[in-house]
Amino acid sequence: MTSERKRRPVVVLIGFMGAGKSTVGRIVAGRLGVDFIDTDSELVRRDGRPIPEIFTTDGADRFREIERDVVIDVLRSHPGVIALGGGSVMTPAVADALAGHHVVYPRITADGGFARVKDSDRPLIAGDDPHLRYRELLEARDETYHRVGTMAVDAAAGDPEAVADVVIELLADTLVPERAATT
Numbered sequence: 521m522t523s524e525r526k527r528r529p530v531v532v533l534i535g536f537m538g539a540g541k542s543t544v545g546r547i548v549a550g551r552l553g554v555d556f557i558d559t560d561s562e563l564v565r566r567d568g569r570p571i572p573e574i575f576t577t578d579g580a581d582r583f584r585e586i587e588r589d590v591v592i593d594v595l596r597s598h599p600g601v602i603a604l605g606g607g608s609v610m611t612p613a614v615a616d617a618l619a620g621h622h623v624v625y626p627r628i629t630a631d632g633g634f635a636r637v638k639d640s641d642r643p644l645i646a647g648d649d650p651h652l653r654y655r656e657l658l659e660a661r662d663e664t665y666h667r668v669g670t671m672a673v674d675a676a677a678g679d680p681e682a683v684a685d686v687v688i689e690l691l692a693d694t695l696v697p698e699r700a701a702t703t
């Protein structure tokens with residue numbers, strides 16, 4: 521096995537804010553005994569500023585550039601489970617970089633997902649009618665999430681352990697040969 525092969529992520533979680541990508545990702549990583557990384561947290565660690573501040577100071581376009589570079593670097597170097605920021609796959613270079621990876625899209629409803637993020641400081645839903653904005657953005661992105669994802673999982677019930685079960689089941693066929701190849 522080449523070192524390049526060893527550094528490939530086991531699985532990448534994409535999808536909208538409030539889908540539980542990080543919670544599910546952490547559970548999946550724990551069960552598989554691999555590391556977990558959240559690209560939002562990694563971006564904040566590298567940049568040194570919280571995401572709302574980057575949006576306010578540098579603007580959304582610059583945030584997407586910073587995000588693109590972090591995500592592409594993490595995809596190249598992280599061998600475990602990765603959760604991506606919800607808007608990152610809308611950047612074509614990020615969507616392209618996901619080709620060939622196992623990419624899971626946890627699907628939620630607009631009401632369920634919004635309930636989980638409404639009290640957060642996410643800049644994309646700041647403004648007069650955050651619920652409407654959330655619903656419109658989810659609808660606008662759903663097609664891309666389906667296209668970029670290699671597997672969609674129903675996460676509407678909001679039980680991350682159950683979603684993790686499904687993810688691990690879906691990955692089972694792909695994980696066995698990869699594990700065998702390391703021995």
Ligand code: S3P
Binds near residue numbers: 560643
């Ligand atoms: C965003 C989602 C957030 C974060 C930023 C922008 C988006 O990540 O990257 O606020 O455009 O959907 P989560 O999906 O982890 O909330």
